[in-house]
Amino acid sequence: MRNAFIARLSTLAARDDRIMLLTGDLGFGVLTDFAKSYPRQFLNVGVAEQNMTGVATGLALGGRTVFTYSIANFPTLRCLEQVRNDAAYHDANVKIVAIGGGFSYGALGMSHHATEDLAILRGIPGITVVSPGCLWEVEEATETLASTPGTCYLRLDKSDAGRTNRPREHFQLGKVRTLRSGRDVTLLATGGILGVTLQAAERLAADGIQARVLSAHTIRPFDAETVFQACRETAGIITVEEHVVDGGLGGLVAETCLEGGVVPRAFHRIGLRAGFVSVVGSQEYLRAHYGMDVAAITARASAMVRGLPQRTPDTKVGLAR
Amino acid sequence: MLTGLTKRGDVDTRALAKSIRIHALRMTSAGGSSHVGAVLSMADILGVLYGTILRVDPQAPNWPDRDRFILSKGHAGAGVYAALAERGFFPAELLRAHCQDGSAFSGHVSHKGVPGVELSTGSLGHGLSVGTGMGYDTKLDGQAFRVFVLVSDGECDEGSTWEAVLFAAHHRLDNVVAIVDYNKIQSLASVSETLELEPFGAKWVSFGWSVVEVKGHDHDALKQALTLVPAEAGRPTVIIAHTTKGKGVSFMENAVLWHYRTAKGEEFERAMAELEDAP
Numbered sequence: 001m002r003n004a005f006i007a008r009l010s011t012l013a014a015r016d017d018r019i020m021l022l023t024g025d026l027g028f029g030v031l032t033d034f035a036k037s038y039p040r041q042f043l044n045v046g047v048a049e050q051n052m053t054g055v056a057t058g059l060a061l062g063g064r065t066v067f068t069y070s071i072a073n074f075p076t077l078r079c080l081e082q083v084r085n086d087a088a089y090h091d092a093n094v095k096i097v098a099i100g101g102g103f104s105y106g107a108l109g110m111s112h113h114a115t116e117d118l119a120i121l122r123g124i125p126g127i128t129v130v131s132p133g134c135l136w137e138v139e140e141a142t143e144t145l146a147s148t149p150g151t152c153y154l155r156l157d158k159s160d161a162g163r164t165n166r167p168r169e170h171f172q173l174g175k176v177r178t179l180r181s182g183r184d185v186t187l188l189a190t191g192g193i194l195g196v197t198l199q200a201a202e203r204l205a206a207d208g209i210q211a212r213v214l215s216a217h218t219i220r221p222f223d224a225e226t227v228f229q230a231c232r233e234t235a236g237i238i239t240v241e242e243h244v245v246d247g248g249l250g251g252l253v254a255e256t257c258l259e260g261g262v263v264p265r266a267f268h269r270i271g272l273r274a275g276f277v278s279v280v281g282s283q284e285y286l287r288a289h290y291g292m293d294v295a296a297i298t299a300r301a302s303a304m305v306r307g308l309p310q311r312t313p314d315t316k317v318g319l320a321r
Numbered sequence: 322m323l324t325g326l327t328k329r330g331d332v333d334t335r336a337l338a339k340s341i342r343i344h345a346l347r348m349t350s351a352g353g354s355s356h357v358g359a360v361l362s363m364a365d366i367l368g369v370l371y372g373t374i375l376r377v378d379p380q381a382p383n384w385p386d387r388d389r390f391i392l393s394k395g396h397a398g399a400g401v402y403a404a405l406a407e408r409g410f411f412p413a414e415l416l417r418a419h420c421q422d423g424s425a426f427s428g429h430v431s432h433k434g435v436p437g438v439e440l441s442t443g444s445l446g447h448g449l450s451v452g453t454g455m456g457y458d459t460k461l462d463g464q465a466f467r468v469f470v471l472v473s474d475g476e477c478d479e480g481s482t483w484e485a486v487l488f489a490a491h492h493r494l495d496n497v498v499a500i501v502d503y504n505k506i507q508s509l510a511s512v513s514e515t516l517e518l519e520p521f522g523a524k525w526v527s528f529g530w531s532v533v534e535v536k537g538h539d540h541d542a543l544k545q546a547l548t549l550v551p552a553e554a555g556r557p558t559v560i561i562a563h564t565t566k567g568k569g570v571s572f573m574e575n576a577v578l579w580h581y582r583t584a585k586g587e588e589f590e591r592a593m594a595e596l597e598d599a600p
Contacts, residue, residue, distance in 0.1 A: 046488070048481075048487070050480075051481060051485050051487075053450070055451070055453055055454035056454060058456070059457060062454075081447075085444055086440075086450070086451055090440070
């Protein structure tokens with residue numbers, strides 16, 4: 001995803017010299033071409049994310065569109081107050097880009113797992129929160145965010161669902177995309193785990209279950225209507241996110257549906273419930289270990305469609321550490 | 322306006338500082354808010370900045386080429402509101418709303434709804450980063466303005482302050498001027514008891530800044546230091562202003578108590594009398 005991002009950003013930077021890219025000393029090999037091509041628009045601020053975000057705000061208040069770039073939680077949680085007070089409160093055109101969403105850097109340990117960012121960022125007023133699931137969504141989101149006023153967050157992942165766009169499809173920020181129609185159950189995913197979700201839908205189809213697959217590339221603003229429609233037309237909603245289940249996509253859908261008075265017949269959040277991870281491994285390994293792989297999604301969806309009583313693992317939420 | 326200032330050109334910086342002090346005492350007292358000692362400490366710095374140094378236009382607060390002033394020690398926001406009112410950015414009557422229900426004039430300085438406030442602060446250690454970003458921004462465009470950032474000594478405890486210090490020197494941002502209100506008293510105790518900053522000037526020098534130390538209530542010294550910036554081409558300048566917390570009210574001077582205490586009743590009357598009687 002990061003390559004798709006930087007390729008599109010380079011195109012944008014060539015057209016608009018007000019676009020800048022700041023990195024917190026990360027992006028070896030990835031940002032090199034951008035830095036060479038647009039030296040006036042590139043700045044490695046060093047390992048100093050608080051300052052990076054403050055500097056980005058200062059640049060943005062002068063009329064520039066400033067992308068800040070780093071890994072996992074460094075451009076978000078490490079400098080969260082600068083994101084909140086400096087960038088967001090001043091409606092500054094700061095676009096925060098985190099690579100390494102979820103377990104992208106699974107083997108590197110919990111410091112490099114971005115598994116609470118969506119909940120935290122969407123809690124800050126005024127921030128547009130985007131979590132693309134495929135390379136086309138990354139490219140389109142990058143371009144759209146560059147012209148979206150205010151502070152935005154772009155969460156990138158090491159995995160992706162390839163290219164899921166239809167011919168001549170137009171990207172709309174804040175609009176949930178329907179990638180697969182179906183009326184038995186809805187799988188609503190955000191981020192690179194969309195790829196796994198699509199695979200799960202294939203497997204369900206082989207078992208005669210037609211799953212609707214929706215890509216929620218934009219967490220805020222959120223497309224309630226498409227989700228309401230899925231609530232009305234399918235047997236239930238399963239949200240899929242490589243993120244804690246608290247406050248992320250699943251939480252967002254739950255609060256949106258309940259407040260909107262459109263309650264799905266069944267509902268389940270697939271995501272991280274085990275507290276901080278206690279093991280490391282590849283992204284694929286950790287997804288399987290923590291119940292968010294093809295098998296887990298398929299089993300959950302299958303049980304939901306058949307109306308089987310489902311053990312709710314939520315009972316220990318909040319206790320596990 | 323207390324001092325009958327003109328909207329452009331030099332004004333009497335001492336009269337402006339005196340007005341800022343009087344406003345701030347009244348605002349914090351009426352609003353039941355804290356930090357009057359922190360405002361009194363920097364009132365002379367603000368008087369000189371807004372009286373004669375800053376190229377700003379009250380009629381056009383968003384003039385693109387204006388000098389930027391950031392109050393990084395946002396808890397002393399009453400002082401900036403007062404200075405802006407005195408310079409004609411908005412009517413001084415509005416200051417009565419400070420910290421009142423429904424008011425835009427928050428205890429920590431906020432730009433929303435207040436013309437002339439460059440940056441909202443309140444959490445310490447933010448202002449210098451944003452200011453250096455502004456300095457970098459205008460350097461890219463051939464430098465239309467200067468950036469002045471007023472920081473407290475206490476906020477030099479913040480690591481983020483030093484991130485910005487490194488950055489500004491590395492990028493040779495000689496259009497960035499930090500002013501430290503070095504009153505040597507923090508929230509709970511003195512700086513030396515809390516987290517020693519000395520050798521303070523040497524720290525800035527070693528980080529690549531030009532350091533100018535001044536008496537922070539001496540208007541002539543402040544004016545000279547703030548006029549002669551950058552002190553060296555190619556380096557950001559820090560003006561370490563040695564100040565007295567609570568300056569101008571005898572019983573508030575050098576007293577930790579008046580970081581948080583609000584002057585009420587007889588205390589308020591005594592303080593106001595001292596400020597009004599000052600030259």
